[in-house]
Amino acid sequence: MTKQNVYIETYGCQMNEYDSEILAGILSKTDKYNITDKPENADFILLNTCSVRENAEITIYNRLEHLKYYKKKNKNLVVGIIGCMAERLRKDIFSKSELVKIVIGPDEYRLAPEILQNSMAGSTGIAVRLSRVETYEDIEPLRKEGISAWLAIMRGCNHFCSYCVVPYTRGRERSRSVNSILREIEQLQTEGYKEVTLLGQNVNSYRDEQNQVDFPNLLRKVAQTAPNMRIRFVTSHPLDMSDDLIEAINEYDNICNYIHLPFQSGSNRILQLMNRGYTREHYLKKIEKIKNTLKEYSLSTDIIAGFPTETEEDHKQTLDLIKEVRFDGAFMFKYSPREGTKAYKLNDDIPEEVKISRLNEIIEIQNQISKENNQTEIGKIREVLVEKPSKKKPNEWMGRTKLNKVVIFDNSNAKYNAGDLVMVKINRSNSATLFGEVLE
Ligand code: SAH
Ligand code: SF4
Ligand code: F3S
Numbered sequence: 007m008t009k010q011n012v013y014i015e016t017y018g019c020q021m022n023e024y025d026s027e028i029l030a031g032i033l034s035k036t037d038k039y040n041i042t043d044k045p046e047n048a049d050f051i052l053l054n055t056c057s058v059r060e061n062a063e064i065t066i067y068n069r070l071e072h073l074k075y076y077k078k079k080n081k082n083l084v085v086g087i088i089g090c091m092a093e094r095l096r097k098d099i100f101s102k103s104e105l106v107k108i109v110i111g112p113d114e115y116r117l118a119p120e121i122l123q124n125s126m127a128g129s130t131g132i133a134v135r136l137s138r139v140e141t142y143e144d145i146e147p148l149r150k151e152g153i154s155a156w157l158a159i160m161r162g163c164n165h166f167c168s169y170c171v172v173p174y175t176r177g178r179e180r181s182r183s184v185n186s187i188l189r190e191i192e193q194l195q196t197e198g199y200k201e202v203t204l205l206g207q208n209v210n211s212y213r214d215e216q217n218q219v220d221f222p223n224l225l226r227k228v229a230q231t232a233p234n235m236r237i238r239f240v241t242s243h244p245l246d247m248s249d250d251l252i253e254a255i256n257e258y259d260n261i262c263n264y265i266h267l268p269f270q271s272g273s274n275r276i277l278q279l280m281n282r283g284y285t286r287e288h289y290l291k292k293i294e295k296i297k298n299t300l301k302e303y304s305l306s307t308d309i310i311a312g313f314p315t316e317t318e319e320d321h322k323q324t325l326d327l328i329k330e331v332r333f334d335g336a337f338m339f340k341y342s343p344r345e346g347t348k349a350y351k352l353n354d355d356i357p358e359e360v361k362i363s364r365l366n367e368i369i370e371i372q373n374q375i376s377k378e379n380n381q382t383e384i385g386k387i388r389e390v391l392v393e394k395p396s397k398k399k400p401n402e403w404m405g406r407t408k409l410n411k412v413v414i415f416d417n418s419n420a421k422y423n424a425g426d427l428v429m430v431k432i433n434r435s436n437s438a439t440l441f442g443e444v445l446e
Contacts, residue, residue, distance in 0.1 A: 009040040010122070013048035017065065018056025020240065021176075021205055022089055024156035026054045027147035029088070029115045034148050036119045041148060045076060050084045050122055052108070055091035057171050059342035063091055070103045077105060084108060084125045088115075090175035094346075096134050112161075112176055113137040116145075136177035143186040153393060153425045155199045159187055159224065160206035165243065167270075168281045168348035169313065169341065172207055179207075184214040184224055188231050195232045200391055200425050204228065204239040210246035222254040229258035236391065236408060237261045244269065245283040247292050252299045263300050264410040267292065268308035268337075272327035273320035276313050281348065286327060293331050304409035306335040311368055312361030313341045314352035321364050328371055334379050334411070336372045340365050373437045380411070380435035387445065388413065392426040405430075413440045 012033055016026045029052070033039040045051055051073060056062040066087070077083050086108030087099050093111035100106055107130045108121055114133035121131035141161055149155055160181040163173045187204075194202055204225075206212060212221040219227070229237055237260055242251075244267055255261045267289075271277050274285050296303055309324060328336070340361045343354045356364075390405035390413045403417040405428070415422075415430050422428055422444065430442040 007038070009038060010049040010126070011042040011044075011047050012039050012050040012052065012122070013042050013045045014052045014054060015045070015069075016054045017062065018054070018058065018090060020156055020203065021158060021161075021207065022054050022056060024147065024158050024205055025089065025112060025115065027149050027156065028142050028145050029054070029118055030148035031146050032115055032118055033122070035146075038119065038123065046079070048076070049080075049082065049126075050086065050108075051076065052086040052088050052110075054089040055087055057090040057094045057175050057344070059339065060344075061342065066091060067103070070105055073105060082126075084122070086110065086122075086125075088112075088118075090171070093134055093136070093175040094171060097132055100130060100132075107131070109134060111136065113140045115142070116140075137180075138178055139180055141180055141182040143182045151424070152198055153391070154201040154203070155194050156205055157187065157190060157194075157202055158182070158205045159209065160212045163207040164211070165208065165245075165283070166281060166348070168279060168352075169310065169344065171344045171347060174346055176207060179211055181212050181214055184217050184219045184227065187224065188227060191228055191231045191235075195235055198425065199235060200427070201236040201238065202228075202232065204237070206239075207241065208243045208246065209239050210242050210248070210251065220250075222248060222250040225251070225254045225261060226257065229254075229261050233260060235260060238264060238410070240266045242267050244289045244292055249295055252295050256299050262408045262410065263302055264304045264306070264408070265296060266306045266308075269327060269331075270308060270310050271313060271316075271320065272323035272325070273316070276316055276320050279315065279349070279352070280310075280313060286323065290327070290330065302409065304334045304411065305331060306337075306410075307331075307333050308337045308339070309368055309372075310339050310341050311365040312356040314349060314355055316341075316356055316364075321367075324368065325371055328368065328375065332375050332379065333372065334409070335376055336368075338365060338368050338372065377435075377437035380437065380440060383411065383432045383435055383440050385432065387429055387431050388440075388442070390415070390428050390430045390442075390444075392422050392424055392428060394424055407440075411440050412438065413442055415442050415444050417444075 030041045088110040092109045109132040111134035117133045162177045162179045164179045388407040392405040396402045396404045401418040429445045432442040434441040
């Protein structure tokens, strides 16, 4: 029997990127499916979706409109919605788009081979049960490239920030066993991977109960297991971020001193309405601990503008916090009400134009700080992990420093390959990128 071609398109966060690799692993392990990167050749197109803001879902509806074109060319094409939007909207998706025949939530990917098979005979398939135990720890992901790997160490979230759909789309927190993680890390190193990013909605909550291993100790073990790999992790929650974690980062050279620590709002009143569980003062204390412990560090964050009832004064406190911490980068969003969350019951009372102007103010200040921070890199020599040609000019390649800064350098003679570690002298910079020359 010829294999069916499956094309998976990923939206949303790194966890979704990883889940697409898990699903590809599950499907390609059977002898029925082949993963393709060409939608025009596909028998199945699966969109791995995000629900975090309304815009993320609008993007998917627009994409479904485009997919009609593929369906016209191939009458047998089956389209599926998987991931967070599948979990949030469940069977309602079928009525929103007649193109969709498959709906699979993030904890049900093991059922995909069977659901795909059945859909070929014309029936619709849905699997959206959330699990308290599923971690896919025995599944070998089908990874796309051989330099940098994602590895989910925990799934789900118990925090229930009042604005956030993730606890509903991803279910409760659960951790993968420490042994299965270390085995996979060892394998990645043997296969020549140079970097691994440990993923979780909340990595600080990682806990292997049986072996009594928490996140800082997991990090230490991972760092020891793969001394030649760069170790990264996202996302940290300020409430659960322990001093021991900061110490662990400091103990190992191969743990990257890059910390993504979302603060969301600088106002204690808004933080409380958001159910974040910490105050501005607590957050700043964690930042101080990072700055005092690590010789070098890079900080990034997430910020939401225009949460219900946010006043100019609250907004100003957010701006002040940005200026006080001086993050290297930030993901900045307008508040988007999500049905089913606690904040949805609050009146979304900040007018759109106010949300936009506050967001723009945040972006402007943060970009200026990013630019100034990057200027301090000029003249330094940094170890860069070579990744790929830059988007703009193919003879210029990009890579990253340990502090997660993107560096562009000349590679006209194709001297450097993906996965190489090179020393680069930084000559110039802007708010997003460093530019330099490789030292021989
Ligand atoms: N698990 C991670 C990421 C969650 S989603 C964490 O807890 O940090 C990524 C970011 O999207 C959040 O940090 C938040 O800043 C933003 N976000 C989540 N829900 C949102 C909403 N309803 N409106 C606007 N931004 C939102
Ligand atoms: Fe969402 Fe909060 Fe959980 Fe992050 S910690 S995933 S923002 S509920
Ligand atoms: Fe989006 Fe789901 Fe990630 S809602 S941000 S894809 S966990």
